[in-house]
Amino acid sequence: MTDHVVEALPGIFRLIDLVGVLLNGVLGGIIARRKRFDLVGFAILAITSALGGGMLRDIMLQAGPPVALTDPLYLATALLGAVVAFLLPLGGRWWTRLYVVGDALVLGCWAATGATKALSEGLGLLPAVLLGVMTAVGGGMIRDVVVGDVPTIFGGNTLYATSAVFASLAAIGLADVGQNTVGMLVAIIVGAGLSIAARWRGWRLPDA
Amino acid sequence: MTDHVVEALPGIFRLIDLVGVLLNGVLGGIIARRKRFDLVGFAILAITSALGGGMLRDIMLQAGPPVALTDPLYLATALLGAVVAFLLPLGGRWWTRLYVVGDALVLGCWAATGATKALSEGLGLLPAVLLGVMTAVGGGMIRDVVVGDVPTIFGGNTLYATSAVFASLAAIGLADVGQNTVGMLVAIIVGAGLSIAARWRGWRLPDA
Amino acid sequence: MTDHVVEALPGIFRLIDLVGVLLNGVLGGIIARRKRFDLVGFAILAITSALGGGMLRDIMLQAGPPVALTDPLYLATALLGAVVAFLLPLGGRWWTRLYVVGDALVLGCWAATGATKALSEGLGLLPAVLLGVMTAVGGGMIRDVVVGDVPTIFGGNTLYATSAVFASLAAIGLADVGQNTVGMLVAIIVGAGLSIAARWRGWRLPDA
Numbered sequence: 224m225t226d227h228v229v230e231a232l233p234g235i236f237r238l239i240d241l242v243g244v245l246l247n248g249v250l251g252g253i254i255a256r257r258k259r260f261d262l263v264g265f266a267i268l269a270i271t272s273a274l275g276g277g278m279l280r281d282i283m284l285q286a287g288p289p290v291a292l293t294d295p296l297y298l299a300t301a302l303l304g305a306v307v308a309f310l311l312p313l314g315g316r317w318w319t320r321l322y323v324v325g326d327a328l329v330l331g332c333w334a335a336t337g338a339t340k341a342l343s344e345g346l347g348l349l350p351a352v353l354l355g356v357m358t359a360v361g362g363g364m365i366r367d368v369v370v371g372d373v374p375t376i377f378g379g380n381t382l383y384a385t386s387a388v389f390a391s392l393a394a395i396g397l398a399d400v401g402q403n404t405v406g407m408l409v410a411i412i413v414g415a416g417l418s419i420a421a422r423w424r425g426w427r428l429p430d431a
Numbered sequence: 432m433t434d435h436v437v438e439a440l441p442g443i444f445r446l447i448d449l450v451g452v453l454l455n456g457v458l459g460g461i462i463a464r465r466k467r468f469d470l471v472g473f474a475i476l477a478i479t480s481a482l483g484g485g486m487l488r489d490i491m492l493q494a495g496p497p498v499a500l501t502d503p504l505y506l507a508t509a510l511l512g513a514v515v516a517f518l519l520p521l522g523g524r525w526w527t528r529l530y531v532v533g534d535a536l537v538l539g540c541w542a543a544t545g546a547t548k549a550l551s552e553g554l555g556l557l558p559a560v561l562l563g564v565m566t567a568v569g570g571g572m573i574r575d576v577v578v579g580d581v582p583t584i585f586g587g588n589t590l591y592a593t594s595a596v597f598a599s600l601a602a603i604g605l606a607d608v609g610q611n612t613v614g615m616l617v618a619i620i621v622g623a624g625l626s627i628a629a630r631w632r633g634w635r636l637p638d639a
Numbered sequence: 640m641t642d643h644v645v646e647a648l649p650g651i652f653r654l655i656d657l658v659g660v661l662l663n664g665v666l667g668g669i670i671a672r673r674k675r676f677d678l679v680g681f682a683i684l685a686i687t688s689a690l691g692g693g694m695l696r697d698i699m700l701q702a703g704p705p706v707a708l709t710d711p712l713y714l715a716t717a718l719l720g721a722v723v724a725f726l727l728p729l730g731g732r733w734w735t736r737l738y739v740v741g742d743a744l745v746l747g748c749w750a751a752t753g754a755t756k757a758l759s760e761g762l763g764l765l766p767a768v769l770l771g772v773m774t775a776v777g778g779g780m781i782r783d784v785v786v787g788d789v790p791t792i793f794g795g796n797t798l799y800a801t802s803a804v805f806a807s808l809a810a811i812g813l814a815d816v817g818q819n820t821v822g823m824l825v826a827i828i829v830g831a832g833l834s835i836a837a838r839w840r841g842w843r844l845p846d847a
Contacts, residue, residue: 252639260585261585261586261637262637263584263585263586264585264586265639267572282491282493285493288492288493288554292491369576370585371576
């Protein structure tokens with residue numbers, strides 16, 4: 224890669240991260256609308272969907288308050304998603320396409336963030352993969368439980384958590400040789416590629 | 432205010448706090464009775480209802496074990512609530528009136544505690560409001576999820592979390608000018624006034 | 640006791656601990672099969688069942704990341720349980736007998752671990768009992784909530800959490816006189832004895 228591209232990457236990762244927060248905030252709001260909740264419900268489901276995974280990771284790592292609370296943009300962006308979902312009747316075909324692509328991109332980004340943060344706190348391979356997956360899928364899982372649904376990642380979906388496992392492994396492998404930035408890029412490509420391919424081809428994990 | 436009143440305020444706040452723990456412990460027990468749980472269920476629902484919000488706040492803040500575990504009176508008071516609810520068939524009109532007034536008072540007290548604790552740990556305005564609201568309504572929310580109900584604060588109630596938002600904002604504004612004690616007092620008045628007025632007049636948030 | 644037995648005890652406790660992780664990992668997998676989840680669901684339910692209680696305890700104690708993440712054997716053993724449950728159609732009479740005995744042994748072991756860890760972090764008697772019980776029954780409780788069931792420990796079972804209360808008290812009493820190893824042994828005997836006797840005789844707590 225040319226130097227210019229490499230220099231631009233951290234900014235691009237930050238953008239993908241915040242777009243992920245916004246899209247998952249909107250998704251929380253859409254679910255709040257479907258359940259006929261009021262503005263408080265919109266706000267709580269937006270925060271849970273968008274930031275719950277990272278909160279769970281940071282609570283586990285015990286290295287200070289969750290980034291979701293210390294980075295001033297996170298809460299504001301998640302709440303913006305709630306407001307957007309409150310004002311606009313999203314949820315149709317165009318929203319779904321936008322969400323699927325955006326969420327696929329952020330899946331690997333969040334998995335890589337969680338996995339490498341776990342490594343830098345001194346945890347081993349298996350816990351790092353767990354925290355990578357938790358960062359990527361934890362928010363949706365908590366949201367599903369809170370509204371009384373069985374989490375979709377438990378079965379019947381198309382390789383969602385599995386994509387996060389492979390993205391985490393890619394990030395861990397490249398962080399291990401000191402290539403964190405490249406690792407993040409590869410994790411995003413692996414996560415997005417695998418989750419979109421699985422959705423397109425209908426790939427599923429076996430059940431027992 | 433006269434000096435005597437100002438000196439008495441911290442003791443009064445402590446009393447409101449513990450009355451809140453007791454009343455919400457009883458409420459947890461009443462729900463345990465309705466669900467036909469045994470003594471263990473009474474105890475867990477009392478602890479969750481009465482102390483869950485503060486536990487969630489302290490887990491997020493990561494400044495040591497939750498006050499619910501380090502202050503010797505909290506757990507004992509919550510369990511006393513469970514025992515009261517186990518022995519007495521509460522839940523009638525007089526209980527409801529007592530609970531509504533007591534819970535309205537504690538709403539602002541807990542919101543102010545959570546919001547100012549978040550500020551003193553260095554968090555910003557939005558996270559402080561979130562932790563204020565979480566302290567006030569988090570216990571009931573966790574309890575509802577744990578027994579398989581959709582949390583009532585998500586919709587259909589009368590400005591419960593909204594009152595906690597305004598109480599948090601009042602406490603934050605006055606803490607910002609160094610008036611923590613006055614801030615707590617104003618938060619209690621705002622929280623109780625707004626939540627009782629909303630219940631009395633049937634005010635609700637719009638849904639989408 | 641002879642010196643040889645005393646020297647062997649820590650190794651035996653470690654074995655009981657890991658057998659408990661394995662059995663509860665398998666149990667999580669059996670529930671995942673019953674709910675028709677895929678491999679991801681098996682893994683998450685195994686981790687939740689086997690390690691959720693200790694995670695909850697360590698998050699409360701805030702003395703570093705959960706042992707479930709820092710001890711390399713825990714996650715691997717829980718996931719091994721998931722794989723076993725995925726490959727073998729367990730759940731029949733022999734499995735139930737094995738699980739009941741194994742889980743009864745680990746109940747007191749986990750309660751003692753949680754209670755004494757709470758004491759060593761400076762907490763009092765009541766919080767120590769709470770964290771002992773939480774370590775023993777918290778994983779099953781979280782798993783039940785996550786899959787949308789009302790936790791069985793809330794009622795209708797046979798003194799499960801109650802056995803953990805008495806095992807915690809035994810461990811606390813003996814830790815108080817400096818006998819941690821004997822305390823763990825007595826806690827295991829008390830927990831296993833009471834929970835198996837209760838199951839055999841159908842003992843239950845009163846409901847209200």
